[in-house]
Amino acid sequence: MNPVLKVENLQKYYKTKGAVTxxxxxxxxxxQRGEYIGIMGASGSGKTTLLNCISTIDxxxxxxxxxxxxxxTSLNEKKLARFRREELGFIFQNFNLLDTLNGRDNIALALAINGVEVRNIPRLIExxxxxxxxxxxxDKYPYEMxxxxxxxxxCARAIVTKPSLILADEPTGALDSKSAGMLLDSLSLMNEKKEATILMVTHDAFTASHCKRILFIKDGKIFNEIVRGAKSRKLFFDEIMQVISFLGGDKGHAF
Structure with missing residues (x-):
């Protein structure tokens, strides 16, 4: 079975004031299809740059x-734009909803852009x-939510087009603990019920404990990898905390 995502020997350099980073x-x-992967690492570790490269933003x-x-990596800008629209779903830290559209229309917009027949859009939204x-x-507007x-x-906007891969960048970063918990339940539901393949960058151990596998990035390299398997989420959280403590990173929320 071919993986949904395969990253091979990826490198990204930045030049600033004569220095190369x-x-x-x-x-x-x-x-693999149906996986729910977390990427963790301290600030500056390269985790967001990695996500930006995978998302074709960088x-x-x-x-x-x-x-x-x-x-x-071989596609030109025109083909990349179409590829993003058809194959990728995005969940951003700051929601990126259109304030002039209600929830229904924000979701409908993703379908319309992808060329879904108008008659099918209401059913897919429901x-x-x-x-x-x-x-x-x-039917509420973003300011009412x-x-x-x-x-x-x-999340609904990201999954309604049935993308091959959903990319989430610190999706709980702007939420309080209750809202974060509800969102994480939604992501897990998307993964389990819809078999959505999710790749999520987070600095928070509690958020990461909802994933099935975690890749830890340090200094631009994969430092460690842990798999949840049959462990409870609490035990997986403890395992994540051990790695974070070793890395000296942000521990995030606790149970």
Whole structure:
């Protein structure tokens, strides 16, 4: 079975004032369909740069990235724009909803951009809203929603087009603990019920404990990897905390 994501010998360099910084240093890994992967690391470790390269927002200096066996590092800007629209779903820290559209229309916009027939859009919205338990807020505007509600609308927008890979960048970073918990439940539901493949960058151990596998990045390299397997989330959290303590990073929330 081909992986949804395959990263091969990825490198990313930045030049600033005559100096060269290696943000991503020869990273390789794979993500299989239906996996829920977390990427953790201290500030400046390269985890966000890695996500930006995978999302095609940034260009790798060297190495290759395959999504559904397609080498995205070889695509031109026009093909990349179409590829992002058709194959990737995005969940951002700051929601990125359009304030002039209600929840229903924010989700509908993703479908319309992808060329879904107008007659099919209401049904698809109702389905994803029921799955994520947000039917009651579809007609609210972002300013009428809590942060957690906005982020769950953003989740629905990300998954409604059935992308091959969902990329989440610190999705709980702007949420209080209750809203964060609701969002994480939604992500787990997307993964388990819809078999969504999720790659999430986070600095928070509690958030990461909802994942099934964690890659720890240090100085632009994969430093460690742990798998949840049959462990309880509490035991997995404790294991994550041990690695973070060794790295000297942010411990985040506790149970």
């Amino acid at each position: 290696k943000a991503v240093d020869n990273i390789s890994f794979e993500v 260009h790798a200096t060297a190495g290759r990235i395959f999504i559904n066996s397609r080498d995205v 389905q994803v809203a029921a799955d994520l338990e947000i039917s009651a807020i579809l 809590s942060g957690g509600q906005q982020q769950r609308i953003a």
